Amino acid sequence: MSDRLIHGLSANKEIRFIAAYTKDTVEEARKIHNTSPLCSAALGRLLTAGAMMGSMCKSEEDLITLKIDGDGPIRQMTVSADPQAKVKGLMYDPSVELPLKANGHLDVGGGIGAGMLTVMKDLGLKESYTGQTPLTSGEIGDDLTYYFATSEQTPSAVGLGVLVDTDGSIKHAGGFIIQLLPFASEETISMLEKTLAGMSSVTDHFAAGESLEEFMKALLGDIGVEGELTPEYHCNCDRDRVTKALISLGRDELDKMIAEGKPVTLHCDFCNKDYTFETDEITDLLRTGHAGID
Numbered sequence: 147m148s149d150r151l152i153h154g155l156s157a158n159k160e161i162r163f164i165a166a167y168t169k170d171t172v173e174e175a176r177k178i179h180n181t182s183p184l185c186s187a188a189l190g191r192l193l194t195a196g197a198m199m200g201s202m203c204k205s206e207e208d209l210i211t212l213k214i215d216g217d218g219p220i221r222q223m224t225v226s227a228d229p230q231a232k233v234k235g236l237m238y239d240p241s242v243e244l245p246l247k248a249n250g251h252l253d254v255g256g257g258i259g260a261g262m263l264t265v266m267k268d269l270g271l272k273e274s275y276t277g278q279t280p281l282t283s284g285e286i287g288d289d290l291t292y293y294f295a296t297s298e299q300t301p302s303a304v305g306l307g308v309l310v311d312t313d314g315s316i317k318h319a320g321g322f323i324i325q326l327l328p329f330a331s332e333e334t335i336s337m338l339e340k341t342l343a344g345m346s347s348v349t350d351h352f353a354a355g356e357s358l359e360e361f362m363k364a365l366l367g368d369i370g371v372e373g374e375l376t377p378e379y380h381c382n383c384d385r386d387r388v389t390k391a392l393i394s395l396g397r398d399e400l401d402k403m404i405a406e407g408k409p410v411t412l413h414c415d416f417c418n419k420d421y422t423f424e425t426d427e428i429t430d431l432l433r434t435g436h437a438g439i440d
């Protein structure tokens with residue numbers, strides 16, 4: 147199954163759902179960051195959540211950033227996503243490994259530890275919004291469930307899963323966000339609670355060959371799909387943006403670079419791309435009085 151994301155309504159439109167399959171997206175992140183199996187699972191879960199939360203944005207200019215700061219060895223992860231479910235991410239140390247948990251699963255909660263989840267939304271150029279909640283387990287799905295309940299006052303269930311193959315590649319990845327709409331009936335609420343309490347892991351559903359529609363039907367019964375997107379690992383850096391970052395270092399820094407007479411390389415941490423500037427180019431930036439330099 148290739149990566150896709152669906153969203154829609156269920157239970158007399160009392161429930162909103164988003165479901166995503168993100169194997170290729172997480173595999174791309176693994177190749178870029180050379181993540182250990184534990185870090186593939188941790189970053190993969192956050193990327194999947196990012197793709198789904200990006201797709202919930204209302205306007206095309208919106209951007210969402212999820213940041214996790216924990217006291218475990220993974221320490222820090224950041225993911226950004228746009229409304230088209232294009233995501234990018236990075237982590238402090240992608241090589242962290244821990245012993246498997248007693249149930250044979252990767253110990254994402256142990257890798258992240260206790261700390262904070264921060265959700266930043268850039269709504270076009272006008273507004274931004276930041277919500278922050280403590281991590282409840284560091285397993286990310288639970289942490290986002292808690293975030294939605296306390297910071298956005300929306301009762302939600304978030305399930306995320308990444309299954310890493312024996313060779314370290316990604317076998318399955320994906321997740322769901324299910325939200326109760328304000329007028330949900332008691333029956334709908336208790337149906338959902340029962341289903342979630344009895345459900346197997348997200349990756350079990352994919353390993354059984356279920357499509358996203360089948361997965362959501364298994365959880366919610368009848369569903370009405372309202373839209374579909376293709377999640378993708380995508381970095382929006384380009385030479386123009388990097389040039390602006392170089393200029394923003396200021397005249398003194400650029401003069402120093404020119405005096406050293408060596409090419410300067412700037413690195414994009416999200417996609418591992420290098421941008422090299424020859425001394426002549428830096429001199430030109432100064433000489434042409436490029437915007438921002440005074």
Ligand SMILES: [Zn+2]
Nearest residue numbers: 381383414417
């Ligand atoms: Zn980049």
